[in-house]
Structures are given as structure tokens and as C-alpha cells.
Amino acid sequence: MNPLTNLSPRVRAWLGFGLGAVVLFAAAPALLTDFRLSLLAKYLCFAIVAVGIGLAWGRGGLLTLGQGVFFGLGGYAMAMHLKLADAGEGNMPDFMELYGQLDELPAWWAPFANPVFALAATVLLPMLVAFGLGSLVFRRRVRGAYFAILSQALAAAMVILLIGQQGTTGGTNGLTDIEGFFGYDLDDPVNQRMVYFIIAGVLLALLALTRQLMHSRYGELLVAVRDSEERVRFLGYNPANVKLVAYVVAAGMAGLAGALFVPAVGIISPALIGIVPSIEFVIGVAVGGRAALLGPVLGAVAVAWAKTALSERFPGTWTYLQGAMFVLVVAFLPGGLASLWGLLKRRREATPPAPEVGERVLVKEVAA
Amino acid sequence: MSETAGGLSIRGLRVVFDGFVAVDGVDLDVAPGDLRFLIGPNGAGKTTLVDAVTGLVKATGSARFGGQELLGRDVHRIARLGVGRTFQTAALFEELTVLQNLDIAAGAGRSPWTMLRRRGAVPDDVAYALETIGLTERRDVLAGTLAHGQKQWLEIGMLLVQNARLLLLDEPVAGMSHEEREATGELLGKVAGERTVVVIEHDMDFLRRFAHTVTVLHAGRVLSEGTVAQVQSDPKVQEVYLGHAAGHDEPVAQGAET
Structure with missing residues (x-):
């Protein structure tokens, strides 16, 4: 008998967070080269997006294929501030000087010179957009595949907008060559390490927040809305509000992830936030296990790591492998890798499943 | 809003x-505290009538409960006025436990702060409902794993904790064993009185045992109304409906009706 199963869920959760902290804060920095650690920092940003998708999709049934929009809003908000800081007070960012289309800084750039405004905007701007969109969409009972397509269209629209406004957004190139991060030189490996630690800390904090949400009464209600929206309505709740909360929280997380991605990688561009990256976020979550707390994190990191590793060795085949992985998981392991543990345990003990909020068959939902 | 059982008053209800x-x-x-059975051949409009009253389909006319007009309101607003319903096929949250199902049903008025925290102890009304529907022992199993009869009882339990003062039940005993039907009937008898109960049913034996009053619908209209004896002796009813079933159980046509 596994001694871990005898512990209370709360104690196990603390142990899990302790283990996660040791891996992220001690083991990874000790074992990985600076280059690999900075890659891990990037993967952890994707993992933060994945935590939000796990909440919205895994628990709330909102298949959001457009998290890139919120990731991008957070990323651009942060990058705009860092570009302005790099340029120095009163100067325009380098790319604006280069393109030479503008005589002075556009008015909507100006507030991002303020670090507090920019930091708040990385989270609040995505949440605000999600609130506006969600209010319109959920009240009109748009759901399932229609919601997925709509969210994806938004990602496409955002990319087109960014590319079209080259003079003020950097166009296809995005905002590049970011050198400093609140006074720290990002070329210095020590500061890169600090950025990694910030990202790891934020990930752990958001996991704790999400765990609390999932175990709260709201979390139970969210699953109820996912499984039987109509029934929830007959109990006197407005399901639109329940979904809206999950969608807005997921958007805030994606925004924060985008903001942290910028100092970790040094660039934000339309190619990083469009339809393809938005779908890749979801693939990571599906592979890891969308309804579990840690599934999305592990899936996002695993898929991003596999992408780097396999693209290095077999360039050109990654897309096919990723597609195959997604199809296999959806067809044979709808609960993702996170459900393997439960499956093995169940097989060994041959007892009925534990009363845990589980996973529904993915195919059913995509088809709906 | 009064906490006593209200009466249901429908006038000129029309659904197209x-x-x-x-x-x-x-x-x-339907008088406050009544246990009314709504019967009629398939297609008589029984379920549609309940759908209209609960806001699921658009209707014209008037449906008032406890003095409040129901038509034209959103489904969740009607529910908050104290109108609860069940469906022909049990509509539970199958991946949540019995306790979680009841707790959600009890919680429509909770504050955001309460919602964002964990459930501490089992709320009193939930514990009482668990006792009433006989599922205290099974409160931590997933609702999807319950036996058919238990699922229907859980649905009724959810209406109780939801504090519905008008319960609209769509074929609650369909597919149940004889013992389960008896238990359900007794439960409904207990619930009626302080609450108003309307039951759509095909099972004539069950109706004779437990109905206080009966309304017969036929082709979207009220054909007859009264006590069980009055309705049974009504020649119009014998002709279109009970005539075929007098003395037998009408075969239970679960899901055949829309």
C-alpha cells in the first residue's frame, strides 16, 4: 500500500508544492546549462497559459483556441514598456525611428512608459477583453465548436491587426531586441536566471490559486456547468456568469505568461501569438490531461520540450509528430497523461474510481 | 416573497x-400544497406545459406562481422564484458526488466569497435532504453510479434544497421497481402540503395511490379535472384515455414524448 494515499489531500498538496519548488528552484538550476534553463523558462510560460486552459477547458468545457490573443496582449504590454525603458525617457523605441513613419510616440503607447501601468495592463487588459467577449458570447449561449471557432478567429484578427499597424506595433517582426528588464541587463546570465526564478514562482503561485478555485464551491459549480448547463440554469444560476469567471481568469493567466515570456525570450511577435501557437497551447493541455491540476503543466512543458528536441534532430517532421500525438491522446487516452496514474492505480486495486472530478471523452465534446 | 407554498395559476397558455x-x-x-397529477396521451402537451412554465419554451398567456408572472422571464430567474423541475431522463451532474449535487442545488443565492471557498461542514438543509431521500450513506459516491431510482430521488432532493415551492416532476417513477415507486409516492406525499407538487405520469396505479387531484390534457387542452374518482368516471376521459387503460397499467412510455 502506498503510504502517500493515507495522507490527507491537504498534506499531499503541500508535499506536491514542496516537491515542485525543489525541482524548479534547486534541481533545475543545478542540473541545466544556462541555455537549457532559459528554454525551461520559456516552457514554464507556456505552462502558465496551460494552467488557465486547464481551468477553462478541462473544468469549464470552454475549448478556447485563442489564448494566444491574451498571451499576446500581456506580451505586447510588457514589451512596449521595456522598449520604452530601453529607449530612455523622451525617445521613441528604435523600430519607430527606423521605419521613420512617426514624428512622435503614439498616444496609446505613452501610458506604457509607466511601469505600474504596464504591469497592471499585462494582466488586466487580457481580462478586460475576455470579459467583454465572454459577456457577449456566453449570454447568447454560443458554446462548443462555435465558441472554439470564434475564439480562434479572434487570434487571427489580432495577428492581422498587429501586422497591419507596422509603424506602431513592429508588424511581422514584432517587438524585438529587448535589452533591459526594470533596470537589469537581460544579456547577463545572472539576470536571466532571476527571470527564470520569477517565472517558476509565478507558476507555483498560480497553481495554488487554481487548486483553490478547483476545490471551491465555484469549482464544483463550474464542472456542473460543463456537464449540464441547462440543469444548472434550472437550479437558479446563470451559467454565463460561471463560465465568464473561468474565461477571465484563464485570460489573466495567459496575459501574465505573455508578459513573462518577453524578458525570458527577448521578443514578442505575431507569429508567437497567432492561430498555430494558440492551438499548440491546447495540444499541450490535452496531452497532459486537461481536467487535472498538474496535467496541463506537464503536458505543456513536455510538448514544448519535445518540439525543441525533435526539431533539432528531425527538422520538418515535428508538425506530423505533434498531430499524431494529439490524435493518439484524444483517441486512446482522453484524460491525458495525468489519467495514466489513476488508470494504473485502479487496475491494481480493482476498486471503483475515487470521487474525483474526472475527464469526459474529448471526442464527444469536439463533435458536439 | 412569502415562504409559504404558493399556488400555480395558468390562464390561456398557448405554445406553438x-x-x-x-x-x-x-x-x-393548482392550489397551494396540492399534489396534482397531470396525465394525457402522448402528445397531449404535458411536458410542453411544464417547459413553458419553467421558461424553456416561449409561450403566450399567463402563468403565475405565488402572485408572480413567470412567462417571459429567464430560466434561472424563474427558478429563483421557487419553481423547480425534473426531467424525464435524470439530469444530474454525474461526475460530481451526491453531496456535491445537493450542495450546488442549495447554493444559487450564495455570495461570491462563499463560492470561492471550500465547503466546510455539510449544510443543514443538505443533510436533511440526504436523510429525506435516503442517500445519507451514499453521499460521497458519484451521482452517475447511483441506481436509477436513487437518481430520481436525488433529483427530488435537489429540488428540496433548492427550496423550490413548486415542484414540477416529469415522470418521476418511470422505470422504477414496485418498491421504489411506493417509496417515491410516500416521499411526494410528505413533500406536498408545505410545497405544491405537479407530477406528469403515465402510471395509472401510481396515480390512483398517490394523487390528490388530477388534470387530464388532450391535444393541448384540458379535458377534465378533479379528484381521481371524478376524473375516472368522466366519460370524455374514458373515451380518449382511461378507456384504453382501465384496470391495467399503461405501458410506461419513457422518452416517447416531447
Whole structure:
């Protein structure tokens, strides 16, 4: 008998967070080269997006294929501030000087010179957009595949907008060559390490927040809305509000992830936030296990790591492998890798499943 | 809003689907605390009537409960006025436990702060409902794993903690064993009195045992109304409906009706 199963869920959760902290804060920095650690920092940003998708999709049934929009809003908000800081007070960012289309800084750039405004905007701007969109969409009972397509269209629209406004957004190139991060030189490996630690800390904090949400009464209600929206309505709740909360929280997380991605990688561009990256976020979550707390994190990191590793060795085949992985998981392991543990345990003990909020068959939902 | 059982008062209720008149000017009064059975052949408009009252389909006319007009309101607003319903097929949250199902049903008025925290102890009304529906022992199993009869009881339990003062039950005993039917009937008898209960049912034995009053619908209209004896002796009813079933159980046509 596994001694871990005898512990209370709360104690196990603390142990899990302790283990996660040791891996992220001690083991990874000790074992990985600076280059690999900075890659891990990037993967952890994707993992933060994945935590939000796990909440919205895994628990709330909102298949959001457009998290890139919120990731991008957070990323651009942060990058705009860092570009302005790099340029120095009163100067325009380098790319604006280069393109030479503008005589002075556009008015909507100006507030991002303020670090507090920019930091708040990385989270609040995505949440605000999600609130506006969600209010319109959920009240009109748009759901399932229609919601997925709509969210994806938004990602496409955002990319087109960014590319079209080259003079003020950097166009296809995005905002590049970011050198400093609140006074720290990002070329210095020590500061890169600090950025990694910030990202790891934020990930752990958001996991704790999400765990609390999932175990709260709201979390139970969210699953109820996912499984039987109509029934929830007959109990006197407005399901639109329940979904809206999950969608807005997921958007805030994606925004924060985008903001942290910028100092970790040094660039934000339309190619990083469009339809393809938005779908890749979801693939990571599906592979890891969308309804579990840690599934999305592990899936996002695993898929991003596999992408780097396999693209290095077999360039050109990654897309096919990723597609195959997604199809296999959806067809044979709808609960993702996170459900393997439960499956093995169940097989060994041959007892009925534990009363845990589980996973529904993915195919059913995509088809709906 | 008064906490006592209210009466249901329907006037000139009419539901039209693409030109097909499903409910055609129904007038219906259910007194506070009544246990009313709603019967009629398939297609008589029974379920559609409940759908209209609970806001699921659009209707014209009037349906008032406890003095409040129900028609034209959103489904969740009608629910908050104290109107609860069940469906022909049990509609539970199958991946949540019995306790979680009841707790959600009890919580429509909770503050955001309460919602964002964990459930501490089992709320009193939930514990009482668990006892009433006989599922205290099974409160931590997933609702999806319950036996058919237990699922229906859980649905009724959810209406109780939801604090519904008008319960609209759509074929609650369909597919149940004889013992389960008896237990359900007794439960409904207990619930009625302080609450108003309307039951759509095909099972004539069950109706004779437990109905206080009966309304017969036929082709979207009220055909007859009264006590069980009055309705049974009504020649119109014998002709269109009970005539075929006198003395037998009508075969239970679960899901056959829309």
C-alpha cells in the first residue's frame, strides 16, 4: 500500500508544492546549462497559459483556441514598456525611428512608459477583453465548436491587426531586441536566471490559486456547468456568469505568461501569438490531461520540450509528430497523461474510481 | 416573497412550434400544497406545459406562481422564484458526488466569497435532504453510479434544497421497481402540503395511490379535472384515455414524448 494515499489531500498538496519548488528552484538550476534553463523558462510560460486552459477547458468545457490573443496582449504590454525603458525617457523605441513613419510616440503607447501601468495592463487588459467577449458570447449561449471557432478567429484578427499597424506595433517582426528588464541587463546570465526564478514562482503561485478555485464551491459549480448547463440554469444560476469567471481568469493567466515570456525570450511577435501557437497551447493541455491540476503543466512543458528536441534532430517532421500525438491522446487516452496514474492505480486495486472530478471523452465534446 | 407554498395559476397558455399548436389555451389552477397529477396521451402537451412554465419554451398567456408572472422571464430567474423541475431522463451532474449535487442545488443565492471557498461542514438543509431521500450513506459516491431510482430521488432532493415551492416532476417513477415507486409516492406525499407538487405520469396505479387531484390534457387542452374518482368516471376521459387503460397499467412510455 502506498503510504502517500493515507495522507490527507491537504498534506499531499503541500508535499506536491514542496516537491515542485525543489525541482524548479534547486534541481533545475543545478542540473541545466544556462541555455537549457532559459528554454525551461520559456516552457514554464507556456505552462502558465496551460494552467488557465486547464481551468477553462478541462473544468469549464470552454475549448478556447485563442489564448494566444491574451498571451499576446500581456506580451505586447510588457514589451512596449521595456522598449520604452530601453529607449530612455523622451525617445521613441528604435523600430519607430527606423521605419521613420512617426514624428512622435503614439498616444496609446505613452501610458506604457509607466511601469505600474504596464504591469497592471499585462494582466488586466487580457481580462478586460475576455470579459467583454465572454459577456457577449456566453449570454447568447454560443458554446462548443462555435465558441472554439470564434475564439480562434479572434487570434487571427489580432495577428492581422498587429501586422497591419507596422509603424506602431513592429508588424511581422514584432517587438524585438529587448535589452533591459526594470533596470537589469537581460544579456547577463545572472539576470536571466532571476527571470527564470520569477517565472517558476509565478507558476507555483498560480497553481495554488487554481487548486483553490478547483476545490471551491465555484469549482464544483463550474464542472456542473460543463456537464449540464441547462440543469444548472434550472437550479437558479446563470451559467454565463460561471463560465465568464473561468474565461477571465484563464485570460489573466495567459496575459501574465505573455508578459513573462518577453524578458525570458527577448521578443514578442505575431507569429508567437497567432492561430498555430494558440492551438499548440491546447495540444499541450490535452496531452497532459486537461481536467487535472498538474496535467496541463506537464503536458505543456513536455510538448514544448519535445518540439525543441525533435526539431533539432528531425527538422520538418515535428508538425506530423505533434498531430499524431494529439490524435493518439484524444483517441486512446482522453484524460491525458495525468489519467495514466489513476488508470494504473485502479487496475491494481480493482476498486471503483475515487470521487474525483474526472475527464469526459474529448471526442464527444469536439463533435458536439 | 412569502415562504409559504404558493399556488400555480395558468390562464390561456398557448405554445406553438412552427405552426404546430402543442398547448392550446390551457387554464389550470393548482392550489397551494396540492399534489396534482397531470396525465394525457402522448402528445397531449404535458411536458410542453411544464417547459413553458419553467421558461424553456416561449409561450403566450399567463402563468403565475405565488402572485408572480413567470412567462417571459429567464430560466434561472424563474427558478429563483421557487419553481423547480425534473426531467424525464435524470439530469444530474454525474461526475460530481451526491453531496456535491445537493450542495450546488442549495447554493444559487450564495455570495461570491462563499463560492470561492471550500465547503466546510455539510449544510443543514443538505443533510436533511440526504436523510429525506435516503442517500445519507451514499453521499460521497458519484451521482452517475447511483441506481436509477436513487437518481430520481436525488433529483427530488435537489429540488428540496433548492427550496423550490413548486415542484414540477416529469415522470418521476418511470422505470422504477414496485418498491421504489411506493417509496417515491410516500416521499411526494410528505413533500406536498408545505410545497405544491405537479407530477406528469403515465402510471395509472401510481396515480390512483398517490394523487390528490388530477388534470387530464388532450391535444393541448384540458379535458377534465378533479379528484381521481371524478376524473375516472368522466366519460370524455374514458373515451380518449382511461378507456384504453382501465384496470391495467399503461405501458410506461419513457422518452416517447416531447
